[in-house]
Amino acid sequence: MKILLIGANGQVGYELQRSLACLGTVISTDRKQLDLTNNDAIRAKVAAIAPDLIVNAAAYTAVDKAESEQALAMQVNANSVRVMAEEAKRLNILLIHYSTDYVFGGEGEKPWRENDPIAPINYYGESKLAGERAIEETGCHYLILRTSWVYGARGNNFLLTMMRLAREKPMLSVVADQIGAPTWSRHIADATAQIVAQYKNSQTSLDVYWQSRSGVYHLAASGQGSWHDFAGAIFQFMAEQGEDVAVLSKTTTADYPTPALRPLFSCMNTDKLADTFAIRLPDWRDSLSLVMVSFDSKA
Numbered sequence: 001m002k003i004l005l006i007g008a009n010g011q012v013g014y015e016l017q018r019s020l021a022c023l024g025t026v027i028s029t030d031r032k033q034l035d036l037t038n039n040d041a042i043r044a045k046v047a048a049i050a051p052d053l054i055v056n057a058a059a060y061t062a063v064d065k066a067e068s069e070q071a072l073a074m075q076v077n078a079n080s081v082r083v084m085a086e087e088a089k090r091l092n093i094l095l096i097h098y099s100t101d102y103v104f105g106g107e108g109e110k111p112w113r114e115n116d117p118i119a120p121i122n123y124y125g126e127s128k129l130a131g132e133r134a135i136e137e138t139g140c141h142y143l144i145l146r147t148s149w150v151y152g153a154r155g156n157n158f159l160l161t162m163m164r165l166a167r168e169k170p171m172l173s174v175v176a177d178q179i180g181a182p183t184w185s186r187h188i189a190d191a192t193a194q195i196v197a198q199y200k201n202s203q204t205s206l207d208v209y210w211q212s213r214s215g216v217y218h219l220a221a222s223g224q225g226s227w228h229d230f231a232g233a234i235f236q237f238m239a240e241q242g243e244d245v246a247v248l249s250k251t252t253t254a255d256y257p258t259p260a261l262r263p264l265f266s267c268m269n270t271d272k273l274a275d276t277f278a279i280r281l282p283d284w285r286d287s288l289s290l291v292m293v294s295f296d297s298k299a
């Protein structure tokens with residue numbers, strides 16, 4: 001199996017290089033090798049590689065900056081994705097793509113199901129939703145895996161920012177009224193690889209296998225918490241490892257204005273993924289403890 005992995009330098013893309021490696025030949029591209037602002041370059045790359053599977057982990061993920069760089073966010077999160085989907089359709093291969101909890105409006109208390117009404121409240125969410133629609137419109141075989149609050153030991157993320165601030169600052173206020181599920185990049189990559197392995201092992205033709213399985217799935221950690229809960233868990237691990245950490249307090253979304261609005265409730269129901277592929281990610285606190293081991297100098 002020849003796998004074209006796009007966005008290999010991102011949090012999820014980096015982990016996918018490792019997770020997909022046992023399933024075939026992975027041809028990884030980062031921004032230097034394939035810039036998603038160039039649609040012709042995407043077509044040329046796919047034609048040159050002729051992959052059996054495209055996995056797109058690249059995205060414009062700067063949620064606040066997307067408000068002022070709308071054209072760029074739309075190009076990377078939707079227009080380029082349409083080209084990938086058209087190429088997947090042309091080659092009759094599967095496209096795996098990631099989307100976000102931010103397609104939901106965020107007024108609710110019940111974890112969102114895949115078919116619940118979508119109503120993004122920021123431009124990043126708009127552009128990711130446009131990417132989902134572009135894929136669906138082309139009619140290729142696809143998996144859109146919506147995930148949330150991605151973090152890991154590498155990359156630009158809340159965990160590493162909190163670890164830095166915990167050391168630098170005496171006190172820190174973190175938003176306590178946005179609820180979601182922090183999801184480890186490695187678990188997203190591992191779940192993706194398991195889905196691909198199931199398809200590979202099925203010995204079923206692509207058309208038959210994906211006929212009933214193509215679609216949108218929620219892939220996020222179990223459990224829920226606020227950004228404040230997430231920071232609290234990180235600080236606790238650091239303190240247990242003997243570090244002096246900042247004193248943590250709560251703030252509200254209203255008192256911490258940002259250029260992009262954020263949904264207050266963005267937990268996702270992951271039953272469809274569990275029912276279809278028998279995959280369910282652990283509780284976010286358990287995943288976090290696995291990640292924190294990599295920072296434990298005594299481990």
Ligand SMILES: NC(=O)c1ccc[n+]([C@@H]2O[C@H](COP(=O)([O-])OP(=O)(O)OC[C@H]3O[C@@H](n4cnc5c(N)ncnc54)[C@H](OP(=O)(O)O)[C@@H]3O)[C@@H](O)[C@H]2O)c1
Nearest residue numbers: 009010011012031035036058059061098100147148149150
């Ligand atoms: N991060 C989250 O909290 C979160 C939450 C929900 C869903 N998601 C979704 O999950 C997926 C993976 O996210 P992630 O956290 O791994 O993202 P990430 O760490 O921000 O990585 C995104 C990658 O896309 C690349 N990229 C951006 N613009 C590009 C362009 N013009 N051409 C080529 N590459 C470009 C970036 O390249 P550079 O390294 O060169 O910048 C980066 O490596 C995305 O679809 C994202 O929307 C993420």
